[in-house]
Amino acid sequence: MIKKEACIILLMLLIIPLISAGLFSDIWGKITGKISDSQNVDLNISVTSGTAPWIYNITGLEAVTLTDGPNPTYLTINFSVNDSDGVGNLDNSTAMLNLTSGANFRMNDSCAFVNGAGNFANYTCNITMWWWDATGAWTVYVNISDSNGNTHINGTHTRTLNTLTGFVMDQSSLTFTSLLAGAKNQTPSNYLTLNNTGNVDITSDNVQVNATDLFGETTPGQALWAGNFSVSTLTGGNIECNASTTDATAMVNMTYTGVVNSVLSAGNYTKEDGTAEEKLYTCLREVGSELSQQQYSTDQLGSWTVKVVV
Amino acid sequence: MEKNKIIKMGMIMTLIFFISFTSAFSVSAPYMENKELVLPLGENIKSLEFVLQNSGAPENINVRARILEGSEIINITDASNIYTVIPGDKVPVHFEINVPEESQIGDAYLIRLGFSTEKESQSGAFGFGTEIEQKFNVTIGEKIQPPAGETSNNSLYIILGLVLAIILIIFFIKKKIKK
Numbered sequence: 418m419i420k421k422e423a424c425i426i427l428l429m430l431l432i433i434p435l436i437s438a439g440l441f442s443d444i445w446g447k448i449t450g451k452i453s454d455s456q457n458v459d460l461n462i463s464v465t466s467g468t469a470p471w472i473y474n475i476t477g478l479e480a481v482t483l484t485d486g487p488n489p490t491y492l493t494i495n496f497s498v499n500d501s502d503g504v505g506n507l508d509n510s511t512a513m514l515n516l517t518s519g520a521n522f523r524m525n526d527s528c529a530f531v532n533g534a535g536n537f538a539n540y541t542c543n544i545t546m547w548w549w550d551a552t553g554a555w556t557v558y559v560n561i562s563d564s565n566g567n568t569h570i571n572g573t574h575t576r577t578l579n580t581l582t583g584f585v586m587d588q589s590s591l592t593f594t595s596l597l598a599g600a601k602n603q604t605p606s607n608y609l610t611l612n613n614t615g616n617v618d619i620t621s622d623n624v625q626v627n628a629t630d631l632f633g634e635t636t637p638g639q640a641l642w643a644g645n646f647s648v649s650t651l652t653g654g655n656i657e658c659n660a661s662t663t664d665a666t667a668m669v670n671m672t673y674t675g676v677v678n679s680v681l682s683a684g685n686y687t688k689e690d691g692t693a694e695e696k697l698y699t700c701l702r703e704v705g706s707e708l709s710q711q712q713y714s715t716d717q718l719g720s721w722t723v724k725v726v727v
Numbered sequence: 728m729e730k731n732k733i734i735k736m737g738m739i740m741t742l743i744f745f746i747s748f749t750s751a752f753s754v755s756a757p758y759m760e761n762k763e764l765v766l767p768l769g770e771n772i773k774s775l776e777f778v779l780q781n782s783g784a785p786e787n788i789n790v791r792a793r794i795l796e797g798s799e800i801i802n803i804t805d806a807s808n809i810y811t812v813i814p815g816d817k818v819p820v821h822f823e824i825n826v827p828e829e830s831q832i833g834d835a836y837l838i839r840l841g842f843s844t845e846k847e848s849q850s851g852a853f854g855f856g857t858e859i860e861q862k863f864n865v866t867i868g869e870k871i872q873p874p875a876g877e878t879s880n881n882s883l884y885i886i887l888g889l890v891l892a893i894i895l896i897i898f899f900i901k902k903k904i905k906k
Contacts, residue, residue, distance in 0.1 A: 480757065480758065482755040482778045482817060483755065484780065484782060484817075485751075485752075485755075485780045485781075485782045485783070486782065487782065487783060553758055577758050578758065579755050579757055579758050580755065580756045580757070580758055580759070581753055581755045582753060582755075582756070582859050582861065583751070583752060583753020583754065583859070584750075584751075584753075584857070584859075585751035585783040586750045586751070586857055591853070614751065614753055614782070615753050615755075631853065714853060714854075715853055715854045719854070720854030720855055720856040721853070721855050721856070722843065722856040722858050723750075723855065723856075723857050724843075724857070724858035724859070724860055725858075726860040726862065727859070727861060
């Protein structure tokens with residue numbers, strides 16, 4: 418009798434883990450067809466010899482602050498591999514790393530073997546990123562093969578690129594030649610060039626200019642009024658002076674004003690083909706007829722400022 | 728008389744407006760999906776680090792960090808809000824967000840931060856400065872719960888199993904007593 422009870426208790430001890438593992442619920446689900454967590458799995462089975470390597474312990478995944486243009490950012494990502502056929506069975510030349518984000522792709526096809534013993538090996542990979550590489554999470558793919566052709570690809574990790582907002586404005590000057598008092602629509606012989614040195618698109622009208630009145634150095638009562646200036650992304654035929662249209666934007670004294678149609682997309686501005694570049698053309702639409710010959714400056718109200726808003 | 732005046736005006740000026748420096752600087756911010764920083768309910772304080780750089784410029788620049796909007800919940804924790812940025816360096820700017828304890832899920836706060844180059848304009852010059860404005864929302868989100876799923880299912884099954892075991896033990900004991 419005691420034997421029988423002992424057998425029953427033993428049976429119960431066997432049943433409890435099966436219940437806790439959800440075995441009966443799975444069977445019940447199969448009977449009723451109500452398995453909510455089931456999913457289709459595609460299996461590709463290829464027959465090879467030996468055991469496939471296994472990539473684990475991927476490190477160097479902290480968020481990245483990219484270096485702003487025009488310099489690259491070098492990242493290092495390390496990983497470890499376990500191959501039960503031994504380290505000698507790994508094909509070091511196949512160790513690779515790539516990072517993808519949407520259509521963006523960066524790759525290192527020559528990760529370096531660092532050390533290894535027994536069934537374990539460590540690899541390090543350097544990868545070059547650029548200032549215009551998209552902000553957000555990039556999927557990290559690491560793969561390696563062994564000499565039998567078994568491959569393991571690990572794509573379970575991401576690395577985040579932080580947001581980088583920046584621009585460079587060329588050293589330049591705005592030169593108005595033969596500016597006459599009372600003259601209209603005077604354009605300088607040069608312009609401002611802005612290049613995006615980050616990975617954030619500056620969208621329309623988010624390049625802004627804060628203009629200030631330029632007061633006379635000798636006769637402070639006289640000024641070139643900020644409101645008489647306009648800025649445009651267009652030039653030719655004094656189009657940058659057409660502040661009454663959507664071609665140009667009239668400045669407002671001490672107020673940030675978005676330059677109409679100004680866009681500064683992220684990209685490789687060093688190509689010098691217009692990528693990640695915006696030109697700002699200015700116009701002095703009216704020179705006061707009361708003005709005298711003297712130096713005019715921003716001393717009184719402060720510098721003009723070009724701002725990008727993201 | 729009017730003609731004379733125009734002639735006099737006509738002699739006035741050739742102007743060269745000097746832009747007194749090259750500006751090249753950038754601000755790096757933690758990645759925020761849709762420019763939104765979600766703080767779980769109950770997590771009232773959050774540190775944020777922005778990074779200033781000056782790669783494309785030939786010389787050091789001074790950058791002033793300012794809170795343009797949202798100063799009721801964010802402040803700069805560095806000793807000064809003016810930072811000298813050497814070309815090639817990455818200079819951190821530290822902020823701390825402190826949302827009111829009574830904040831509710833869905834509450835949102837707009838933050839606008841301004842980073843501007845500081846340059847003393849020379850007398851008689853046409854000074855030009857640059858600024859980068861960063862906007863984002865701080866939103867109060869759901870409290871972070873410990874992952875549920877399998878753990879809770881397993882717990883349920885273990886409890887069921889134990890109850891079943893106890894019932895069976897009681898059943899056999901009673902049966903034994905009867906005998």
